Amino acid sequence: MILIRAKRAYTSTIPERTLSRLAYTAPAMKHTRIACLLSLVSFYSAAVLAQNSFSVGTATAAAGQKATGTLEVPAGVDAAASIPVAVVRGNKPGPVLALVSGAHGTEYASIIALEKVIQTLDPAQVSGTVVILPLVNIASFEQKVPHVNPIDGKSMNRFYPGKQDGTQTERVSYAITKQVVERCDYLVDYHGGDIDENLRPYSYWPKSGDAKHDAITRDMVLAFGLDHVIVWSDRPKDPAASRYLDNTANTRGKPAIAVEAGYSGTVQTDDVAMLVNGTLSLMRYLKMLPGAPTMVERPVWLGKVDTVASDQPGIFYPLVQRGTYVETGMKIGYVTDYFGKTIYEAHAPAAGVVLYICGVPSMKKGDTVANIGEITTNP
Numbered sequence: 001m002i003l004i005r006a007k008r009a010y011t012s013t014i015p016e017r018t019l020s021r022l023a024y025t026a027p028a029m030k031h032t033r034i035a036c037l038l039s040l041v042s043f044y045s046a047a048v049l050a051q052n053s054f055s056v057g058t059a060t061a062a063a064g065q066k067a068t069g070t071l072e073v074p075a076g077v078d079a080a081a082s083i084p085v086a087v088v089r090g091n092k093p094g095p096v097l098a099l100v101s102g103a104h105g106t107e108y109a110s111i112i113a114l115e116k117v118i119q120t121l122d123p124a125q126v127s128g129t130v131v132i133l134p135l136v137n138i139a140s141f142e143q144k145v146p147h148v149n150p151i152d153g154k155s156m157n158r159f160y161p162g163k164q165d166g167t168q169t170e171r172v173s174y175a176i177t178k179q180v181v182e183r184c185d186y187l188v189d190y191h192g193g194d195i196d197e198n199l200r201p202y203s204y205w206p207k208s209g210d211a212k213h214d215a216i217t218r219d220m221v222l223a224f225g226l227d228h229v230i231v232w233s234d235r236p237k238d239p240a241a242s243r244y245l246d247n248t249a250n251t252r253g254k255p256a257i258a259v260e261a262g263y264s265g266t267v268q269t270d271d272v273a274m275l276v277n278g279t280l281s282l283m284r285y286l287k288m289l290p291g292a293p294t295m296v297e298r299p300v301w302l303g304k305v306d307t308v309a310s311d312q313p314g315i316f317y318p319l320v321q322r323g324t325y326v327e328t329g330m331k332i333g334y335v336t337d338y339f340g341k342t343i344y345e346a347h348a349p350a351a352g353v354v355l356y357i358c359g360v361p362s363m364k365k366g367d368t369v370a371n372i373g374e375i376t377t378n379p
């Protein structure tokens, strides 16, 4: 709905402008020819601009331009949302690449990375168009609330493809599906360890079973360059129930990956650099930037992820770091009551790498203690 409105608003400006110029110049007979000529030139350049420009929300970039604006999601059962969007329109033709971060507004490194990408990209160097949404969940960011959108208590990466008449998370998801996913050719969704997640960087390869599509997404994760890759093959296949953003794109035939770097509320230079450089390398793979991509030659493929959850509330003490390689049965942390008595011990259910471990002492029953990735070969 928003997409249609934005398009109408844009195209209608051309005849209106031309008509008003004609009306203004009509009484001055001796200037009519020049006025008509000027109007034609104006009409022609506006038409060329319309042809070559790309709009998302209020951001309209002509060829060779970078534009910023907002994706306006009207109020419904709860408040309206205004999501920042940047469009970088290259001088040369090429695909449309969508980059989205901040669905979880306190996964800071991923948000700062896309802020940097907006500043870094030079439209004169780009072939095609890059649509960047650096911060989807503004309320989470501003209020420092992890995991969910505090407006409706929902995760902003679980309700795709969204609902036009749902709560804010669902309406935002719907707008992104219509205005970004359906209009892009490729997509990257950026995440990281949230405030309570001590996470090592990794990406997801969504293996769908479609050999042609999988070959592209496999190359995309290798070009992005994170050296640990989770093979995620049991994702929803139904486009109407895609849940995740990358899955929403993949189920609509647009190759998409998800990447994660950053942890525990920090913005580390290495994490940000990894995400920025990964984006530029991926753009080289897609031939949207000159030069060759840097592909990971031998990534650590992770075929299965085991979640260890606490069966007790209390105070959590980790015994391993993010990225530690653990053996089956290894004690990775424990929980005490509020007097220091151990009431729960966490053990690795399988050998693998600690993708993330709880980074704060707060623990309630059922919370994730750690995610452990089991290594696989030749996925």
Ligand SMILES: [Zn+2]
Binding pocket: 103, 104, 107, 190, 191, 192
């Ligand atoms: Zn996230």
